Amino acid sequence: MKTIKLFTLMLAVVIMPSCEKEQVSDQPEVESVQETQDVSSQIRKKVASLNFNSKHVEKNNMLLPDGSFTENYLIEGDIVMTEDQMRTMSSTSITNKQYRTYNLVSTPRTVNVIGYTGGSQSLTNKQRTALQWTIDNYNALNLGITFTLTFGTNYSPYDIVVYQNPNGEAGGVAGFPSNGNPYKYVQIFSGMEAYSTNTNEHVITHEIGHSVGLRHTDWFSRQSCGQSGENADPDGAVHIPGTPTGYDSTSLMLACFGANEDGEFGSNDVTALNYLY
Ligand SMILES: [Zn+2]
Helix, strand or coil: CCCHHHHHHHCCCCEECCCCCCCCCCHHHHHHHHHHHHCCCHHHHHEEEEEEEECEEEEEEEECCCCCEEEEECCCCCCCHHHHHHCCCCCHCCCCCCCCEEECCCCCCEEEEEECHHHHHCCCCHHHHHHHHHHHHHCCCCEEEEEEEEEECCCCCCCCCEEEEECCCEEEEEEECEEEEECEHHHEEEEHHHHCCHHHHHHHHHHHHCCCCEEECCCCCHHHCCCCCCCCCCCEEECCCCCCCCCCCCCCCCCECCCCCCCCHHHHHHHHHHHHC
């Protein structure tokens, strides 16, 4: 019985915002309006000028591995940015489809990753395996950035710390590179434990994709989240050569993910990463 219940539950939540809490099927419009009421029109304009989906921006109190919090904005469900970062990010510096920012990690570079193992922010065994698979995925591409992985709690000397947010939700959160460094804090939500190691691998690979500068490939429409009528202005967005300009269902960088992901890069994601790194 339990198995059947779990299976039914998994079917009911086929589409997860890559990152946010709820699936999109129940009144996403209302939800997004409520969530964004406290965001000034100035911030919203800035977000739009950077070619992000300005309907999906909210103030965010982000949990860090040590249990403290830092304030920033949450954009498109799983990308965090401070106002300062928005200011220093030029709209001409945004590229698109396998879309990316000009904020990239300087190469060649070894990116040292630590999977956090302390207290309630500790990764589960499943998440640790998924993180190992993620690192293997990136290193298999032979990019100008290579990754090392260790586990522990002393995260300050590391470039990226992957840790759990015990919020019970499905998804994760990360940000974009700055000053040639990857974004340091990659959160995986504790609700991911209900999903397969492959789906965990998908979410972690996706979030580390943001950390090294990849954007959502369907940022303009959020089609993967079941939202088709909503378009952001693509002006000023620059396309990565060799990748499609329309919706790419195979991309690991879609804004929302399904319950049964394989966790592997799509071929266009590989093209994009090879182009960037
Ligand atoms: Zn994302």
